[in-house]
Amino acid sequence: MRTAGICSLVWLFAISIAAAQDRPKAFVGARIIPIEGDEIETGTLVIEKGKIVAVGPADKVQIPDDAEKIDAAGKVIMPGLICTHSHIGGSGTLGGADGSGPIQPGVRIYDSINVHDSGFKRAVAGGLTTLNIMPGSGHLISGQTVYVKLRLHPKPKKIDDFFITDDGGTALGGLKMANGTNSMRDPPFPGTRGKSAYLVREQYIKAREYHDKIARAQGDPAKVPPRDLNLEALVEAMQGKRIVHHHTHRHDDIMTVLRLSQEFGFRVVLHHVSDGWKVADDIAKAKAPCSVIVIDSPGGKLEARYARFETGGILEKHGVLVAFHTDDWITDSRVFRRSAALAVRAGMSRAGALKALTLAGAQMIGLDHRIGSLAPGKDADFAVLLGDPLSVYCQTLETWVDGVRVFDRGDPQDYLYAVGGYGAGHDQSPYMCCFDDANILGGGK
Amino acid sequence: MSRHAKASFLVIVCLAACNTASAQVAVRGKTIHTMAGTPIQDGIVVIQDGKITALGRADQIAVPKGFKTLEANVVTPGLIDAHTTVGFSGILNYKHDQDQLEHSSPLQPELRAIDAYNAGDDLIEWVRGFGVTTIHAGHAPGELISGQTLIAKTTGNTVADAVIVESKAVAATLTTAAQKEAGKSPGTRGKSMAMLREQLIKAREYQEKKRRAAEAGDKGEPPPRDLRLETLSRVLAHEQPLLITVDRARDIASALRLAKEFDIHIWLDGACESYLLVDDIKAAGVPVIIHPPMQRSFGERENLSYATASKLVAAGIPVALQSGYESYVPKTRVVLFEAALAAANGLTFDQALRTITIDAAKILGIDNRVGSLELGKDGDLALYDGDPFEYTTHCVGCIIEGRVVADTPR
Numbered sequence: 114m115r116t117a118g119i120c121s122l123v124w125l126f127a128i129s130i131a132a133a134q135d136r137p138k139a140f141v142g143a144r145i146i147p148i149e150g151d152e153i154e155t156g157t158l159v160i161e162k163g164k165i166v167a168v169g170p171a172d173k174v175q176i177p178d179d180a181e182k183i184d185a186a187g188k189v190i191m192p193g194l195i196c197t198h199s200h201i202g203g204s205g206t207l208g209g210a211d212g213s214g215p216i217q218p219g220v221r222i223y224d225s226i227n228v229h230d231s232g233f234k235r236a237v238a239g240g241l242t243t244l245n246i247m248p249g250s251g252h253l254i255s256g257q258t259v260y261v262k263l264r265l266h267p268k269p270k271k272i273d274d275f276f277i278t279d280d281g282g283t284a285l286g287g288l289k290m291a292n293g294t295n296s297m298r299d300p301p302f303p304g305t306r307g308k309s310a311y312l313v314r315e316q317y318i319k320a321r322e323y324h325d326k327i328a329r330a331q332g333d334p335a336k337v338p339p340r341d342l343n344l345e346a347l348v349e350a351m352q353g354k355r356i357v358h359h360h361t362h363r364h365d366d367i368m369t370v371l372r373l374s375q376e377f378g379f380r381v382v383l384h385h386v387s388d389g390w391k392v393a394d395d396i397a398k399a400k401a402p403c404s405v406i407v408i409d410s411p412g413g414k415l416e417a418r419y420a421r422f423e424t425g426g427i428l429e430k431h432g433v434l435v436a437f438h439t440d441d442w443i444t445d446s447r448v449f450r451r452s453a454a455l456a457v458r459a460g461m462s463r464a465g466a467l468k469a470l471t472l473a474g475a476q477m478i479g480l481d482h483r484i485g486s487l488a489p490g491k492d493a494d495f496a497v498l499l500g501d502p503l504s505v506y507c508q509t510l511e512t513w514v515d516g517v518r519v520f521d522r523g524d525p526q527d528y529l530y531a532v533g534g535y536g537a538g539h540d541q542s543p544y545m546c547c548f549d550d551a552n553i554l555g556g557g558k
Numbered sequence: 559m560s561r562h563a564k565a566s567f568l569v570i571v572c573l574a575a576c577n578t579a580s581a582q583v584a585v586r587g588k589t590i591h592t593m594a595g596t597p598i599q600d601g602i603v604v605i606q607d608g609k610i611t612a613l614g615r616a617d618q619i620a621v622p623k624g625f626k627t628l629e630a631n632v633v634t635p636g637l638i639d640a641h642t643t644v645g646f647s648g649i650l651n652y653k654h655d656q657d658q659l660e661h662s663s664p665l666q667p668e669l670r671a672i673d674a675y676n677a678g679d680d681l682i683e684w685v686r687g688f689g690v691t692t693i694h695a696g697h698a699p700g701e702l703i704s705g706q707t708l709i710a711k712t713t714g715n716t717v718a719d720a721v722i723v724e725s726k727a728v729a730a731t732l733t734t735a736a737q738k739e740a741g742k743s744p745g746t747r748g749k750s751m752a753m754l755r756e757q758l759i760k761a762r763e764y765q766e767k768k769r770r771a772a773e774a775g776d777k778g779e780p781p782p783r784d785l786r787l788e789t790l791s792r793v794l795a796h797e798q799p800l801l802i803t804v805d806r807a808r809d810i811a812s813a814l815r816l817a818k819e820f821d822i823h824i825w826l827d828g829a830c831e832s833y834l835l836v837d838d839i840k841a842a843g844v845p846v847i848i849h850p851p852m853q854r855s856f857g858e859r860e861n862l863s864y865a866t867a868s869k870l871v872a873a874g875i876p877v878a879l880q881s882g883y884e885s886y887v888p889k890t891r892v893v894l895f896e897a898a899l900a901a902a903n904g905l906t907f908d909q910a911l912r913t914i915t916i917d918a919a920k921i922l923g924i925d926n927r928v929g930s931l932e933l934g935k936d937g938d939l940a941l942y943d944g945d946p947f948e949y950t951t952h953c954v955g956c957i958i959e960g961r962v963v964a965d966t967p968r
Contacts, residue, residue, distance in 0.1 A: 409852075409895060410684050412649030413887035442854055443887055448899070454949030505898045505949050532903060535834065538860025 137161040138516070139176040142186035146502070147487040148472045158190055160493035163516035168487045191467070191502060192486050193242025193494035193512060194449055195474030197404040198358065198384050198438035201232035201446070202246060202272070209248020209256035209289065215302045215309075216316050218288060218350075219342030220256035222248045226272040231530060231538060236446035237263050237520035238531035240496030240509040243277075245438075245478050250291035250360040253303070253313050257346055258358055259286040260478050262494070263512075265519040277480065287382075287478065288350050291360035292369055293416045310369055317377040320347035350379040356479060357381045358404070362416035364388040371399045382477045384438065386428075387411075387420035393431040402434035402477050405469075406443065407452040425453075425469060426461035435465065436473040447531065454503040467502065581607055581960040584621040585939055587633030591908075593916040593930035603633065605937030608959035613931055628955055628962070632946060634911060635931050636691025636938030636958060638918040639893040640847045640878035641801070641827055643698045644681045645710070646674055649889055655679075658698035658883060660705070664736065664744060665757060667728045667793075668785035669705030671696035675717045677710070681890050685881070686712040687968040688894045689940025689953045692722070692919075692928050698883040699731040699803035699828070702750055703757070706789065707801065709924060711938070713958045722924065727801040727825065728793055730754065732809040733858050751812055758820050761790035799823040801847070805858035807831040814842050825921065828882070830855075830862040833869045845876035845921040848913075850891045851899040853882055867913060868904025878918035898947035910947065943967070 138160050145156035147168055157174040159167040167174045176182065200208075208225040210217035226246060236244065243262050248255040261275035269275060276284040292309050296302060303309040323344040330336035349355040357379045359370045367383060374381040383389070384404045389396060396403060405428070411420045428435050437452040439445065444452065453466035461469075475485025484492050493516035500507030509531070512520035521527050529537050583605050590601040592613070602619040604612035612619050621627055648655025657674040660666060675695070685693070696707025707727045714720035732754075737745055744750040764787040771778030792798045802813040802824050810832055817824040826832060828849045832839060839846065848867050855862045870877045879900060881891040893914050901910035912918075919929025927936045940946070941955035956964035 409888040409892055410649075410681060410890045411888075412681065413651050413884070413889035415650060415652075417887055418650065442856075445852060445854070448852065451949055458950045458952060503950055505902045505947055508902075532865050533855060533861070533863035534865070535831070535861045537863070538855045 135162055137166065137177045137180040138183060139174075139180045140183045140185040140190060140497070141176070142171055142184060143188045143190045143497070145487060146189065146191040146467060148192055148468055149486040149488055155186075156190075158185075158487060158495070160513075160516050163493050165487060165489055165491050165493050167489055185497065187499075188510065189498040189500070189502060189507075190487070190495055191240075191498065192471040192484070193496055193514065194240045194470045195243045195436070195478070195485060196236070196241055196439050196441070196446065196449060197245045197382065197436050197474045197477050198406075199236070199244040199246050199441045199446070200249065201236060201244065201441050202226035202228065202230045210252045210254070213301075215253045215296060215298075215312060217252060217256055217343065218254045218316075218346035220248065221259070221286075222246055222256055222289075223259040223272050223276075223284060223286070226259075228269045228272045228275065232441060232446070233263055233265060234520075234527070234530035235537075236441070237265055237512045237514075238509060238522075238527065239445075239447040239449045240498070240512050240520075241446050241449060242494040242496075242512060242514045242519075243475070243478075243480070243484055245287065245358065245474075247287075247289045247358060250289070250295040251298070253290060253292065253296050253309055254316070254347075255289045255291065257286050257355070258289050259284055260480065262492075262514050263519055264514050264517070266517050277483075285478075285480070287356040287358045288346055288379075289358050289360070290370075293360070293362050293366040294414060295360065306366065306369070310373065313373060314376070316343075317347055317351070317373075317379075320344040320351065321377070324348045324351070351377055353378075353380050356477070358384055360384050362387040362420075364391040366416070367392055368395060371395065371401060374401070375399070385417075385440070386424060387417045389433075390421060390424045390427040391419070393427050393433065396428065397431040397433050402436065402473070403428050404436045404438045404474070404477055405452075405456075406438060406440050407455050408444065422455050422459035425456035425466065426459055429461050429465045434473055434476060435461075436469045436477050437466075438474075450502050450507065451505070454505075457503055463503065470502075581605070582622070582625045583937070583957065583960050583962065584625045584627045585633055585941065585955075585957070586616060586627060586629045587941070588631045590633040590931065591635075591911060592932065593635055593912060594932050601633075603931055603937075603939060605939075605957070605960040608937055608961075610931060610933055610935050610937050613933065626962075628941060628957075628965075630941035630954055631944055632942040632951075633931075634689065634940045634942070634946060635915045635929055636936075636940050636956065637689045637894055637914045638692040638694075638878070638922070638924075638929060639685065639690050639881050639914070640694050640918040640922060641707075641880035641882065642685075642693050642695045642890065642893070643883045644685060644693060644881075644890050645676050645679055645695050646671075647698065647883060647885075647889065648676060649680045651886070651889055659700045660697075661701070664702040664738070665753065665786065666697075666701060666705055667703045667757075667789040669697055670725060671706050671708035672717050672721060672724050675708060675710065675720070677714050677717055677720045682712050683964075685890065685892055686956055686958075687953060687964050687966070688892050689942070689946070689956050690893060691938040691940070691956065691958050691963075692924070694726060694880075694918075694922050696727070697729050699729065699733065700735050700883075702731060702736045702744055702753055704729045704731060706798075709922060711958050713961070713963050722927065723922075725798065726922065727799045728789055729801045729803070729827075731803045732813055733803060733805050733828070735803075735858070747809065747812070751816065754816060755819070757786075757790055758794065758816075758822070761787045761794055762820075764788075765791045765794060793822050794820065796823055799825050801825045801827050803827040805830040805849075805862075807834040810835050811838065814838055814844065817842065817844065827880070828859075830859045830866070833863060833866050836869060836873045836875070839870070840873050840875050845878070846870055847878045847880050847921065850880060850882045850893070850896040851903065852891065852896060864899055864903035867900040867910075871905060871909050871913075876917060876921050877913055878921050879913040894946060894953075898949070901947045907945075907947070
């Protein structure tokens, strides 16, 4: 009896928490940047059960009677930032394919990720809500990527807690490919660009044959070829189920990717595209979206020699879909908005640059129906800012994922990850791919 | 004279003439941050023969006839990067354009920076495009004593054109980056300190031998010349500081201990965990050339903070910011961008600007020439179309000793 009483108390408590979470929340009076549509000077955002239910000018949005009203005057609300290319969680050189060969599409990055990596906490401190976590670029094909939402509250226990799944419960992700210098190494890796392209073509042709065999077997177990995880992933790419995220810098390497994409019909997003400004016409003609990295200086390796802040703006003017990415650890997720701002400095439009941090990234991972803008029916993923998102002085105050606050700058522990300090860096895994220098990390052992 | 030689001669004459002509320049700025007193609103700076000859409010300064006048919303002194390796760690990152670190010995104070500086590396032009006019550069962290540093202007075709101080500091490293494996020394923190102390003691003995020989006059026999000990002797004699790259608090404590034992001047460099030892650093009177705030935080640097500069400045410790050494992409950081992050994390605008102008100049001992806009100082200016720290502001011009070295908005 007594136990039953305690149980029912606990149960009631649980119900009330759920009810509090289920209650709609209305953020009132903020400048709202919905990405789709004009910026709203004084707006209201209403969320309920993890979804956006209303967004618009404060005098036009009806706030439900039972809603919790949150005064957001003086603040800016924009969609959670989406990074199309991240290596947080130990997913760089140590995460995906190993040194046994240049083509390993069967490897899944999510089998290697440390969900407790403080990089995730830094990412939400930068207003990020969704990442495409990728294996490194030291292989022609280094494995399957995973699209994750940074559900840091309650504390995640495993990477599965971050998954974005399809209706069947399968974790969504793409396929990581690379060309140029990073994947050119000692045998069994290719030593030249010609060999690199040949090896990739050979595998895709095999995958096509594998697929044809399965089709011809018409379900007859005697005729179905043994399951091949590597070829299976390539088939998924050719069927458009898996978007190819392709590291490529130099203009000729970019053209090679477009040629391969056309030959095998895989949907491709070009990543980094340092020389993209040189072949913007061709990229536009191929309708290939570009996920651009913005780095503080050109060089550091041959293929980044002509990297420019102007790339995003030039591609935009040619009608190319442009997103930015952190390549975290190459750049820090906490300052991701800076990439867009530097592109604006070099000629990109403000609207285009803000879209490149959000909706364009969602499009590049095929999730723009769920995330990337503030619109009714979309996931309640957003950042609350103090200041203009393109200003150095802007602070991310709060980050929300699926209607749950996952970062609060006012919380001392969250603040530590936002600014740094003693204890902020544990569990970090550096990622700097494919450079043979014992002292590459410069930070010691 | 061959036709070819004649043509070359003409080109040289023209270049010389052009230089002289453009050395007469004035800059009108809506706001001029002189870093010597309050900013001047609607002011003018006149530069003649490379030096500032007049500055003040536009209604009080007459621009001499024939001077070229540039205009900008915001004018600052040319920026100073208090520690970088541009000119040593080349843009391509190939083995043969990386002269920032010699690995054959852990102790090489004898390596001079002037023998390795590539004034023509494209990264120098890159940082200049954002307003950086003076750099303190040299052998990078990574060996117990990596070598010497120099101070240069971000211009000139040769090291002789560029350099303003040929040998400034001797660069030492007390991070694990300088530790060796496979039984080589130094392999630990304790051994690193033991080796440094041993060298300084040797240098002191060397000094002593030289002194005794000099005292003995004709009968004296000076020790054979030793470039390594000669360099360290200059550190002992307070002619050069020992720049000590440190990350961890315990290594900062070791550096301070070393400075006290040998009565030498040191600069703490990097100093990621310096916020844990503010009182000790302040008491020791040691300046700190702080790591770039956007430097990657991992390994020894896992505890770095965007707010370190503000904590040290608040305590009254002399602070300058640096772009540091980068081994990969980006091959260099830009000190303007780093100061911007510091300004967004606790420093005021003025304090942040000081860390890359006058305060950097004072630490480096070159404030008689650069770091502020004052009469008689070098005509080094950076021009911006807005708040220099804002991401979307452009550097619209850069002037070094009266010559316009960059005028494409960047």
